[in-house]
Amino acid sequence: GAVVSQHPSRVICKSGTSVKIECRSLDFQATTMFWYRQFPKQSLMLMATSNEGSKATYEQGVEKDKFLINHASLTLSTLTVTSAHPEDSSFYICSARDYGTSGRAYEQYFGPGTRLTVT
Amino acid sequence: LAKTTQPISMDSYEGQEVNITCSHNNIATNDYITWYQQFPSQGPRFIIQGYKTKVTNEVASLFIPADRKSSTLSLPRVSLSDTAVYYCLVGVMNYGGSQGNLIFGKGTKLSVKP
Numbered sequence A: 001g002a003v004v005s006q007h008p009s010r011v012i013c014k015s016g017t018s019v020k021i022e023c024r025s026l027d028f029q030a031t032t033m034f035w036y037r038q039f040p041k042q043s044l045m046l047m048a049t050s051n052e053g054s055k056a057t058y059e060q061g062v063e064k065d066k067f068l069i070n071h072a073s074l075t076l077s078t079l080t081v082t083s084a085h086p087e088d089s090s091f092y093i094c095s096a097r098d099y100g101t102s103g104r105a106y107e108q109y110f111g112p113g114t115r116l117t118v119t
Numbered sequence B: 001l002a003k004t005t006q007p008i009s010m011d012s013y014e015g016q017e018v019n020i021t022c023s024h025n026n027i028a029t030n031d032y033i034t035w036y037q038q039f040p041s042q043g044p045r046f047i048i049q050g051y052k053t054k055v056t057n058e059v060a061s062l063f064i065p066a067d068r069k070s071s072t073l074s075l076p077r078v079s080l081s082d083t084a085v086y087y088c089l090v091g092v093m094n095y096g097g098s099q100g101n102l103i104f105g106k107g108t109k110l111s112v113k114p
Helices: none
Strands: A004-007 A010-013 A019-025 A032-038 A045-051 A067-073 A076-081 A090-099 A106-110 A114-118 B009-013 B018-023 B031-038 B045-050 B053-056 B061-064 B070-075 B084-092 B108-113
Touching: A004 A090, A010 A019, A019 A032, A019 A090, A019 A114, A032 A067, A032 A076, A045 A067, A076 A090, A106 B045, B009 B018, B018 B084, B018 B108, B031 B061, B031 B070, B045 B053, B045 B061, B045 B070, B070 B084
Parallel strands: A010 A114, B009 B108
Antiparallel strands: A004 A019, A019 A076, A032 A045, A032 A090, A067 A076, A090 A106, A090 A114, B018 B070, B031 B045, B031 B084, B053 B061, B061 B070, B084 B108
8 A cells, every 4th residue: 555654753842842743645646635633542533634735624623823734745744733732742643645546436544643742 | 424333342362253343324425434443653554445345355354235324344363463443434535635534433442362
């Protein structure tokens, strides 16, 4: 299957600072990428959907000014957590969609995740 | 988006076949059914996807009855390394753009014992 990478895999930052997480589709072009957040022992929660070259669509309750998403190319999307606070500590996972061969549905692949800890 | 219902947890032993059933009564005509596996502190891994009847790949089979209101993921001869959370998702997957973003339910925590 297709590969999605994330960087960094783990980051610790101080409260009030900003952190950028990169998501790359390594062997396919992704017109659409998704960002999820997962708290311990909980399921993934969709934060936003980003389409290459346009503004991201945020899910209800997700602050767009706090979680800045940029999808400038078909292989790269970034999530910036601005003015991070301890409650933003979570596991952030990106995902990208790849269209298979003719007649097949899109397949959605996930990155390995980024563990953010805000102290 | 169609809501899914799965058992919260399941236990099995090595070498057994495991079947995890997911209910999706409100599935729409354009919806596909996709199953993912997630290990702790890792992103979900695609297992299998189907629209109707039966789909089989090298790791699992997916059974979908004619009414498509449920689906069953079948894992043959599980091993300890299959201990993970399994998610059943339903959504539009044959269009591009923002249609069909995947919404995760609670998943099924499978524990495989020796």
